[in-house]
Amino acid sequence: MKALILAAGLGTRLKPWTLSHPKALALVGGKPLLRLTIEYLQAAGIYDVIVNVHHFSDQVIWALEKNKGWGSRFEISDESDLLMDTGGAIMKAAGYGYFKNSQDFLIVNADVLTDLSLQELISIHKSSGQLATLAVSERSSSRRLLFDQPTGLLAGWENMTTGERKITRQVNSMQPMAFSGIHCLQTSIIEHLAKVTEFDTRAPFSVIDGYLLLSKTCPIGYFDHTGARFMDTGTPERLAAAAAVFAS
Secondary structure, X not given: OEEEEEOOOOOHHHOOHHHOOOHHHOEEOOEEHHHHHHHHXXXXXXXXXXXXXXXXXXXXXXXXXXXXXXXXXXXXEEOOOOOOHHHHHHHHHHHOOOOOOOOEEEEEEOOEEEOOOHHHHHHHHHHHOOOEEEEEEOOOOOEEEEEEOOOOEEEEEEEOOOOOEEEOOOOOOEEEEEEEEEEEEEOOHHHHHHOOOOOOOOOOOOHHHHHHXXXXXXXXXXXXXXXXXXXXXXXXXXXXXXXXXXXX
Protein backbone atom coordinates (compact mmCIF):
# COMPACT_ATOMS: atom_id res chain seq x y z
CA MET A 1 0.00 0.00 0.00
CA LYS A 2 1.21 3.49 -0.89
CA ALA A 3 -0.15 6.83 0.24
CA LEU A 4 -0.51 10.30 -1.19
CA ILE A 5 -0.12 13.00 1.47
CA LEU A 6 -1.83 16.25 0.53
CA ALA A 7 0.54 18.92 1.84
CA ALA A 8 0.27 21.64 -0.81
CA GLY A 9 -2.49 23.82 0.65
CA LEU A 10 -2.11 27.56 1.17
CA GLY A 11 -3.28 27.36 4.78
CA THR A 12 -5.09 30.71 4.65
CA ARG A 13 -6.90 29.97 7.92
CA LEU A 14 -3.60 29.26 9.66
CA LYS A 15 -2.09 32.72 9.36
CA PRO A 16 0.25 34.16 10.54
CA TRP A 17 2.20 30.86 10.44
CA THR A 18 1.53 30.32 6.74
CA LEU A 19 2.76 33.79 5.80
CA SER A 20 6.28 32.36 5.98
CA HIS A 21 5.85 28.57 6.34
CA PRO A 22 3.84 25.75 4.76
CA LYS A 23 0.86 24.46 6.73
CA ALA A 24 2.30 20.94 6.70
CA LEU A 25 5.24 22.02 8.88
CA ALA A 26 3.12 23.65 11.60
CA LEU A 27 4.03 22.11 14.95
CA VAL A 28 1.93 19.98 17.27
CA GLY A 29 3.77 19.06 20.44
CA GLY A 30 7.06 19.97 18.78
CA LYS A 31 6.47 17.76 15.73
CA PRO A 32 5.48 19.00 12.25
CA LEU A 33 2.05 17.90 11.04
CA LEU A 34 3.74 16.17 8.10
CA ARG A 35 5.85 14.04 10.44
CA LEU A 36 2.78 13.10 12.50
CA THR A 37 1.00 12.07 9.30
CA ILE A 38 3.95 9.95 8.16
CA GLU A 39 4.17 8.29 11.58
CA TYR A 40 0.42 7.63 11.51
CA LEU A 41 0.84 5.83 8.19
CA GLN A 42 3.84 3.91 9.51
CA ALA A 43 1.74 2.64 12.42
CA ALA A 44 -0.49 1.02 9.78
CA GLY A 45 2.53 -0.49 8.02
CA ILE A 46 2.68 2.08 5.20
CA TYR A 47 6.21 3.30 4.47
CA ASP A 48 5.88 4.53 0.87
CA VAL A 49 4.50 8.05 0.42
CA ILE A 50 4.31 10.71 -2.24
CA VAL A 51 3.87 14.25 -0.95
CA ASN A 52 2.38 17.01 -3.07
CA VAL A 53 3.91 20.46 -2.51
CA HIS A 54 3.10 24.02 -3.55
CA HIS A 55 3.09 26.66 -0.79
CA PHE A 56 6.71 27.11 0.39
CA SER A 57 7.45 23.82 -1.35
CA ASP A 58 11.19 24.22 -0.81
CA GLN A 59 10.68 24.07 2.97
CA VAL A 60 8.68 20.84 2.75
CA ILE A 61 11.22 19.19 0.48
CA TRP A 62 14.08 20.34 2.71
CA ALA A 63 12.37 18.93 5.82
CA LEU A 64 11.76 15.57 4.15
CA GLU A 65 15.32 15.32 2.86
CA LYS A 66 16.92 16.50 6.10
CA ASN A 67 14.93 13.99 8.16
CA LYS A 68 15.14 11.20 5.56
CA GLY A 69 11.37 11.05 5.33
CA TRP A 70 11.17 10.40 9.08
CA GLY A 71 11.81 6.75 8.26
CA SER A 72 9.62 6.43 5.15
CA ARG A 73 10.48 6.26 1.47
CA PHE A 74 9.18 9.42 -0.15
CA GLU A 75 8.69 11.06 -3.52
CA ILE A 76 7.59 14.58 -4.37
CA SER A 77 4.68 15.59 -6.58
CA ASP A 78 5.69 19.14 -7.44
CA GLU A 79 2.80 21.57 -7.84
CA SER A 80 4.95 24.66 -7.35
CA ASP A 81 3.76 26.21 -10.61
CA LEU A 82 0.07 25.40 -10.20
CA LEU A 83 -1.93 24.18 -7.19
CA MET A 84 -3.95 21.24 -8.51
CA ASP A 85 -6.65 20.91 -5.81
CA THR A 86 -7.43 17.48 -4.39
CA GLY A 87 -8.53 15.74 -7.57
CA GLY A 88 -5.82 17.27 -9.69
CA ALA A 89 -3.29 16.19 -7.06
CA ILE A 90 -4.24 12.55 -7.63
CA MET A 91 -3.87 12.87 -11.39
CA LYS A 92 -0.57 14.75 -11.02
CA ALA A 93 0.88 12.07 -8.72
CA ALA A 94 -0.36 9.37 -11.10
CA GLY A 95 1.50 11.15 -13.89
CA TYR A 96 4.76 10.38 -12.09
CA GLY A 97 3.88 6.68 -12.36
CA TYR A 98 3.76 6.45 -8.57
CA PHE A 99 0.69 4.19 -8.34
CA LYS A 100 1.55 2.05 -11.37
CA ASN A 101 2.26 -1.17 -9.47
CA SER A 102 -0.38 -0.73 -6.75
CA GLN A 103 -3.90 -2.13 -6.74
CA ASP A 104 -5.06 0.37 -4.10
CA PHE A 105 -3.69 3.48 -2.41
CA LEU A 106 -4.51 5.85 0.43
CA ILE A 107 -4.96 9.62 0.44
CA VAL A 108 -4.52 11.59 3.66
CA ASN A 109 -4.57 15.31 4.39
CA ALA A 110 -1.51 16.55 6.25
CA ASP A 111 -3.61 18.88 8.41
CA VAL A 112 -5.89 16.14 9.79
CA LEU A 113 -5.08 14.27 12.99
CA THR A 114 -7.03 11.17 13.95
CA ASP A 115 -6.69 7.74 15.49
CA LEU A 116 -9.19 6.04 13.19
CA SER A 117 -7.99 2.58 12.20
CA LEU A 118 -6.37 2.68 8.78
CA GLN A 119 -6.10 -1.12 8.83
CA GLU A 120 -9.87 -1.38 9.25
CA LEU A 121 -10.50 1.20 6.53
CA ILE A 122 -8.23 -0.67 4.12
CA SER A 123 -9.79 -4.03 5.01
CA ILE A 124 -13.34 -2.78 4.44
CA HIS A 125 -12.31 -1.11 1.19
CA LYS A 126 -10.68 -4.24 -0.19
CA SER A 127 -13.51 -6.58 0.81
CA SER A 128 -16.23 -4.25 -0.52
CA GLY A 129 -14.95 -4.00 -4.08
CA GLN A 130 -15.73 -0.27 -3.99
CA LEU A 131 -13.88 2.07 -6.31
CA ALA A 132 -13.29 4.39 -3.37
CA THR A 133 -14.00 4.22 0.35
CA LEU A 134 -14.22 7.55 2.18
CA ALA A 135 -13.62 8.00 5.91
CA VAL A 136 -16.59 9.89 7.37
CA SER A 137 -18.21 10.48 10.73
CA GLU A 138 -21.31 11.92 12.32
CA ARG A 139 -20.18 15.40 13.38
CA SER A 140 -21.02 19.03 12.75
CA SER A 141 -19.88 20.23 9.32
CA SER A 142 -20.97 22.89 6.85
CA ARG A 143 -20.66 20.40 3.99
CA ARG A 144 -21.82 16.79 4.06
CA LEU A 145 -21.77 13.80 1.76
CA LEU A 146 -25.05 11.95 1.29
CA PHE A 147 -25.08 8.15 1.19
CA ASP A 148 -27.85 5.78 0.23
CA GLN A 149 -28.89 4.21 3.53
CA PRO A 150 -29.50 0.63 2.38
CA THR A 151 -26.36 0.31 0.24
CA GLY A 152 -24.00 2.84 1.85
CA LEU A 153 -23.07 4.23 -1.57
CA LEU A 154 -22.53 7.89 -2.38
CA ALA A 155 -25.63 9.59 -3.76
CA GLY A 156 -25.05 13.30 -3.25
CA TRP A 157 -23.59 16.29 -1.42
CA GLU A 158 -25.01 19.26 0.43
CA ASN A 159 -23.83 22.63 1.71
CA MET A 160 -25.55 23.31 5.02
CA THR A 161 -24.74 27.03 4.86
CA THR A 162 -26.07 27.84 1.40
CA GLY A 163 -28.61 25.04 1.03
CA GLU A 164 -27.02 23.87 -2.22
CA ARG A 165 -27.46 20.16 -2.99
CA LYS A 166 -25.99 17.91 -5.67
CA ILE A 167 -27.90 14.64 -6.02
CA THR A 168 -26.32 12.03 -8.28
CA ARG A 169 -28.74 9.16 -7.77
CA GLN A 170 -32.35 9.13 -6.64
CA VAL A 171 -32.71 6.96 -3.55
CA ASN A 172 -35.39 6.59 -0.89
CA SER A 173 -33.31 7.61 2.12
CA MET A 174 -29.93 9.31 2.48
CA GLN A 175 -27.50 9.38 5.40
CA PRO A 176 -25.56 12.68 5.73
CA MET A 177 -21.94 12.27 6.89
CA ALA A 178 -18.97 14.62 7.27
CA PHE A 179 -15.91 13.74 5.15
CA SER A 180 -12.64 13.42 7.07
CA GLY A 181 -10.05 13.83 4.30
CA ILE A 182 -8.86 10.21 4.39
CA HIS A 183 -9.82 7.81 1.61
CA CYS A 184 -8.76 4.48 0.15
CA LEU A 185 -9.01 4.09 -3.62
CA GLN A 186 -8.59 1.45 -6.26
CA THR A 187 -5.82 2.58 -8.60
CA SER A 188 -8.24 2.06 -11.49
CA ILE A 189 -10.03 5.23 -10.36
CA ILE A 190 -7.34 7.17 -12.23
CA GLU A 191 -8.59 5.72 -15.51
CA HIS A 192 -12.19 6.44 -14.54
CA LEU A 193 -11.38 10.06 -13.72
CA ALA A 194 -9.45 10.47 -16.96
CA LYS A 195 -12.59 9.50 -18.89
CA VAL A 196 -14.78 12.10 -17.15
CA THR A 197 -15.79 14.66 -19.77
CA GLU A 198 -17.37 17.24 -17.44
CA PHE A 199 -13.99 18.81 -16.66
CA ASP A 200 -10.33 18.67 -17.63
CA THR A 201 -8.57 16.30 -15.21
CA ARG A 202 -5.21 17.75 -16.27
CA ALA A 203 -6.28 20.98 -14.56
CA PRO A 204 -7.15 21.65 -10.91
CA PHE A 205 -10.39 20.03 -9.74
CA SER A 206 -11.93 18.81 -6.49
CA VAL A 207 -11.87 15.07 -5.89
CA ILE A 208 -15.33 15.41 -4.33
CA ASP A 209 -16.62 16.63 -7.71
CA GLY A 210 -14.94 13.61 -9.25
CA TYR A 211 -16.53 11.24 -6.74
CA LEU A 212 -19.97 12.73 -7.33
CA LEU A 213 -19.68 12.23 -11.08
CA LEU A 214 -18.36 8.68 -10.74
CA SER A 215 -21.02 7.79 -8.15
CA LYS A 216 -23.64 7.78 -10.91
CA THR A 217 -22.21 4.54 -12.27
CA CYS A 218 -19.51 3.35 -9.84
CA PRO A 219 -19.62 2.22 -6.19
CA ILE A 220 -18.24 4.97 -3.94
CA GLY A 221 -18.73 3.95 -0.31
CA TYR A 222 -17.83 5.06 3.19
CA PHE A 223 -16.07 3.99 6.36
CA ASP A 224 -17.75 5.35 9.49
CA HIS A 225 -15.19 6.25 12.16
CA THR A 226 -17.62 8.01 14.51
CA GLY A 227 -16.16 7.74 18.01
CA ALA A 228 -12.52 7.90 16.94
CA ARG A 229 -10.55 11.01 17.79
CA PHE A 230 -10.47 13.47 14.91
CA MET A 231 -9.24 17.04 14.53
CA ASP A 232 -8.91 19.37 11.57
CA THR A 233 -5.92 21.55 12.51
CA GLY A 234 -6.64 24.22 9.92
CA THR A 235 -6.81 27.15 12.36
CA PRO A 236 -4.39 28.39 15.07
CA GLU A 237 -6.96 27.53 17.76
CA ARG A 238 -7.42 23.96 16.51
CA LEU A 239 -3.67 23.53 16.11
CA ALA A 240 -3.12 24.55 19.73
CA ALA A 241 -5.89 22.25 20.92
CA ALA A 242 -4.45 19.33 18.97
CA ALA A 243 -1.29 19.37 21.08
CA ALA A 244 -3.25 18.37 24.17
CA VAL A 245 -4.97 15.51 22.33
CA PHE A 246 -2.40 14.05 19.95
CA ALA A 247 1.09 15.10 21.08
CA SER A 248 3.09 12.33 22.66
